[in-house]
Amino acid sequence: MSDHIGARIRENRKVRQLSVRQLANRVSISVSLLEKIESGDRNPAPGLVAQIARALKIGPDRLTGQPYVNGAETEEQVQAVIPELRRILLTYDNPDDLVVAPRPLPVLAAEMDHVAEMRQNGRYVPMGPLLPGLLAELTHVAFSSSGQDKQQAYWWLARGYRATNSLAHKLGYHDLSLTAVERVHWAADRSGDPLMQVTAAYLKAGAMVRMGSYASARRVLEGLEGEIERLAPERSLTDAHAALQGAVLLKLAILEARDGRSERAQQRLTEARICAGYLRADTTHYEMSFGPTNVRIHEVAALIDSGDTEQALGRLREWGAEQDRDEWELPDGIVAERASHHHIDVAAARLAEGDRRGAHQDLLQARKLSPNHARFHPTLRSTAATLVRLDRSQDDSIAGFARWAGV
Structure with missing residues (x-):
């Protein structure tokens, strides 16, 4: 129990030869709060973890102790898929040969739909082993097809890379997660679907928020606001456009809360609430969970992130x-x-x-x-x-x- 996030903060602070007061000043918190965090009596919110990591010039994963490869994780062996996913992401534009011909695109699409459902329900253990082979097959189909079939293959491939990003991020392999986000961009740009390109940019902004790069993430997300409005038919948001716009607004709300701008966070939540009013119920367009319920979830999360x-x-x-x-x-x-x-x-x-x-x-x-x-x-x-x-x-x-x- 001595290997907790506070202990890792203390260890890295000492490596950087910083006093408790010096580190507390760098992240604008009280000395007493930092002392409680280091002793393990208080848990820092994710935004504060990112701030402390930046102040210590390390990645947040160094403080959270990820990836976790002990105890329960060893039993499930979910990490066993990571080396194969690294190989797949490395050879994305020059894939290894397949032993057998890839299955037809409709079959691969149906399996990817199943993978996406598992991703949204957090079922990473059964999802992980499906990804490498599915990504390899879709890549070969995309390379060997033409016209609309080619674009469709890339569209489904973008969803596969998104699932890979989620798996890598949740398991704590943040370098692999960032690579997967770039692959989502690569496939989305070839899919012929502007909203899939918006989704890719949204995922990249999310990674920026997790790393504490708030100014960069803010620019990306605010740019996406205008882009979604431009893409909407006759400036009227469809359910899919509203879901993406709402997801962007909620991400901005969390960003502003973590950046210490509570009033801006509340403004973004108000805008998201208005956007949710366009929808009859909570939706999952483009795998974005958005609607009245998710606005409330983020309202609570923003308050917690604000302290x-x-x-x-x-x-x-x-x-x-x-x-x-x-x-x-x-x-x-x-x-x-x-x-x-x-x-x-x-x-x-x-x-x-x-x-x-x-x-x-x-x-x-x-x-x-x-x-x-x-x-x-x-x-x-x-x-x-x-x-x-x-x-x-x-x-x-x-x-x-x-x-x-x-x-």
């Missing part, structure tokens, strides 16, 4: 009253990964407010909704580890959960 955990939990109670419940509950039909992520965020907020039991319950719910996603999430791991360190009663259920998470 206002009390207000975030208050918002859940306020919305719960609309459902005649103590707290807001997600409606059915939300993709499992998004729902699991929400509960992980809320668990961290509860822990920050001293509600350890509530934090544990949210972690359990995140695991129930999407076990693969939850098990590899750095915030879940750090929250579970902190719960164990703070647990004086040695609760077997808390310790058992931490063991399941591999901490």
Whole structure:
């Protein structure tokens, strides 16, 4: 339990020969907060992790301890697919020969649809082994086809690279994730679909946000706002355009929250709420989870990223009253990964407010909704580890959960 995110921050701070005060000043937080983080009594939000990593001139993965290749991960062997994916992404424009001819494009498209569904539900363990062969076949079909069939093959290939990006990112192979994002761009540019190109740029901006490159990400996302409006037929947003526009606005809201601009974050959330009004329900166009529910999820996440955990939990109670419940509950039909992520965020907020039991319950719910996603999430791991360190009663259920998470 000594190998937690705070301990890694302390270790790297000492390597850089910085005092606690010097590092705290560089990331604009109090000395006492940094001391609590380093001791493992407080968990830093993802945005703060990125800020600290930049101040220490290292990648965020050095602080989160990714990739995780011990305990639970060893049992599932999901990392075994990573070397093959590296080879596939390296040879993207000069692929190795196939042993047998690729399957017809409709068959490959149907399998890729299944992969996309698994990605959205966080089922990385069964999804991973399907990707290398599927990407190889689609690449050969794209190279050997012409006209619309060629564009369609690249369109499906872009979705395959997106799934690869998600798998690599969730497992903590961030260099591979960034390469996959570039491959999404490459395939999208050949797909003949401007909205797939928007999707590729959105993914790249998301990677920038995770790395703390807020100014660059902001420029990309604000450019996409105008591009989506330009692409909409007669300036009227279709459901697909609205879903992409809404996803861009929500990403901007999280960016602004992490960059310490709470008012701008709220403005973006208001714009996203208006955009969600164009949709009859929550949608997944271009694999973008967007709609009224996702706006609320991001409203809570933005408050948590801003450090206002009390207000975030208050918002859940306020919305719960609309459902005649103590707290807001997600409606059915939300993709499992998004729902699991929400509960992980809320668990961290509860822990920050001293509600350890509530934090544990949210972690359990995140695991129930999407076990693969939850098990590899750095915030879940750090929250579970902190719960164990703070647990004086040695609760077997808390310790058992931490063991399941591999901490």
